[in-house]
Amino acid sequence: MAILTKEEAKKIIDKVLAFSKADEISVGLSGDRSGNIRYARNSVSTSGETTDLSLSVTSVFGKKSGTATINEFDDASLEKTVRRAEEIAQLAPDNPEYMAMLGPQNYQETQTFSESTAAINPNFRAQAAFNSIDPCVKKDLTAAGFLQDSAGFTATGNNKGLFGYNKSTSVDFSITVRTADGKGSGYATRDYNDASKLDTKSATEIAMQKALASANTKALEPGKYTVILEPTAGVDLLQNMMRSMDARNADEGRSFLGKKGGGTRLGEKLFDERVTIYSDPMNLEIPSSSFSGDGRPQEKVAWIENGVVKNMYYSRFWAQKQGVKATPPPSGFIFQGGTESLADLIKGTEKGILVTRFWYIRAVDPQTLLYTGLTRDGTFYIENGQIKYPVKNFRFNESPVIMLNNLEAIGKPVRASGNLIPPLKIRDFTFTSLSDAV
């Protein structure tokens, strides 16, 4: 029962709306079934499954709003929840930035739901874990992994006529393989809407290969190096940058998009001209809901085009104050890439370092988007187009803004954490110290 159909969801929402005595009311209804399996030391450690269905009511009087939630669906409980939201609203202070609720919207149908993911059961998870553990046991390697799947829906409606419904599924898998002596470690991760695309064995084989190849490292001096960032390595830094494109922070002068003398860098060329980043809920590889949390439609938006900052995201309040379109933040983004594979990028590199992933990335300076973090689970030296030997992990201090000005080459994008990210070849990437960690 956790995944209601569009009609079932609308029926409940309409019933709740009818109980309202407030100026405005909006209802959110969501449910999901999610499960997971975790293993370490080649043995399953925990696994579980939960289902949830909950309803949230926001009632508004003037500029006072209150929210109440419930997970019981008889008429009396629904009405009680509406009354409770109204009571909380009456007690709340005025929110001067409150924006009246949206009226009817047009949402596109996106391809976020997959039957194969919705059908996952404990046997599927156990088999997925076995397919990952078994090859490791056979090679005297140690596997630690985690698989999490979810199938659910979100519906929203209000007394201004807005209604939206989206059904979605997701499966996330990550695997770390270590050599028995602890000298080598490899990693791979996969995420999809459609679980039939997931092959835990082949992902594990990549992690195994990296674990074996990363043992017995050589230490290179910290400094500036040409790097090839695999999508798993590039995604976190890029995601951090995209999450910093809030217009209000930029207008207030506390963002990397703030400008000397006031104003923002919207319209300025801030990156290499080959950098184009956009979002599109209709993209078939990373489909996402066509409406945001507050009911605004998600559309195709160019954020950075040919190196120029094209758009920032806005709250509805700030967009109205600035007199611009209230573009919501995207749920995933697409870094437009080329056709070269990771192997092609390696082949075309005279001297460089291949980075599998970064770890423990934290902001150092929000002004310049300087981040620090470390390489992890497979860092290799490349010479004359070939991987020569594994190197000790580095700590970096680098800004994605600087990085995207030092672009050498862009490969073919692949899905990483709900985004499409190409492998990137970057010159002068700043490593500041060595780490003994494996």
Add this chain to the structure above:
Amino acid sequence: MGRIVSPEAFLNPGDDVAVKKKLADAALNAAKSKGASYADVRIGRYLNQFVITREDKVQNIVNTESYGVGVRVIANGCWGFAAVVDVKSEAQMAKAAEDAVAIAKANAKLMKEPVQLAPQKGFGEVSWKAPIKKNAFEVPVKEKADLLLSVNAAAMANGANYVNSILFLVNEQKYFASTDGSYIDQDVHRIWPIFNITSIDPKSGKFETRNALSAPMGMGYDYLQVNPKDKVTGVTTRYNMGYDMLEDATAGAKQAKEKLTAKSVEAGKYDLILDPSHLWLTIHESVGHPLELDRVLGYEANFAGTSFATLDKWQSKNFQYGSKQVNLIADKLQVGSLGAVGWDDEGVNTKKWDLVKDGVLVNYQAIRDQAHIIGEKESHGCCYADSWSSVQFQRMPNVSLAAGKTPLSVDDMIKDVKKGIYIIGDGSFSIDQQRYNFQFGGQLFYEIKDGKIAGMLKDVAYQSNTQEFWNSCVQVCDDKDYRLGGSFFDGKGQPSQSSAVSHGSSTARFNGVNVINTARKI
């Protein structure tokens, strides 16, 4: 997070202990009858309140409540767990226990070694309450919002361009019962007032921030009562068991502005003087995490990582984790700390034990199913779950640096430093997956030249290696300077769970640490 409720719901005392005992017994009996060799039940009611403001506006007041039950069993030598929301009947309890046994039996087929649980005596019907003086949930929301608005006004009046402030409140009402014969009722309170002040120089387009020097505490609203005895004066005022938020915001606004024109640090080696408001985070990352036994054994390999502090180093009995001045203590008893409880989430009475003694690694943090691995006969009592719906597992107790035994003030410590930096407040933090290499920033940096504070610095971060860093510790101030820091949000596990933990220390000196300059141009 739980369901949203009205603040009045917090004053409802929740179910009576007798009702909880009846529900718990239903689950324990069902588990045993289905073949469990051990079972425990946690009936939890978790209350949270967040008051969120910016400048002269209350942005949001969020009240949440979450109530449910988690049942954990051992059957066929394997753990099983099931959780149920809003439990009302003994039949629901029995069903959850049966589900947990079924999962244990299914997982037992993939198990390599059966669980070995350290023996634990039952305590009968007992209770523990956080020693709070004023329950923060009983303070009207308006009073809390007004306090934050006055804090914001003080910051704005003293030159801030923007200020955000938040008050976090937590109350965990936890009832634990196990087949060992324990029925434990506990009432845990936490409070954390924070702010972030931004100062902008429009001409240069530069901005600087200063965060609150408060600590999250295992206290009630009494933490916000101003008392001169809780203040540590010096280059800026810091706070012990009582926090003057208004005073800190006033100073913070001036300091955020001062940072704009502060000198950018010259990279190189410096002697660092680290205030407890800063050092807690370095202790947390470089001592607390590497000495978690589950990390050492590889259970966190795919997420948080493993540890450099391997069993052979501990077995050698001479692994020099730090200098002789370094004594690091695990403690679940410390009054006012976030980790303090009477019993942990598997019914073990809490205690205090040494992790590093006179610089040498002597122990880890272990729970009931790990104690045998390090030759201990009983658990350390540091098992925790962040919700009734999460499985309890090994979590960090308070881990603290013991105060120096010789009388020593901060002023006396600074007097001997030729080229140093005095760091106050926590900032950016990052450490590798085996806890060797780390980098930390801070809130306030002061240059020390020839024994005197020479002015404010900015763009400071230090990088070191855990063992090298703790071996460079040459002095720790005495207990008059001892204070707690900490976090509500220590993350571990998949799915990730949050845990609240405190770390105490007095100001300490570390010689010859590598400092980098973090300024960049974009």
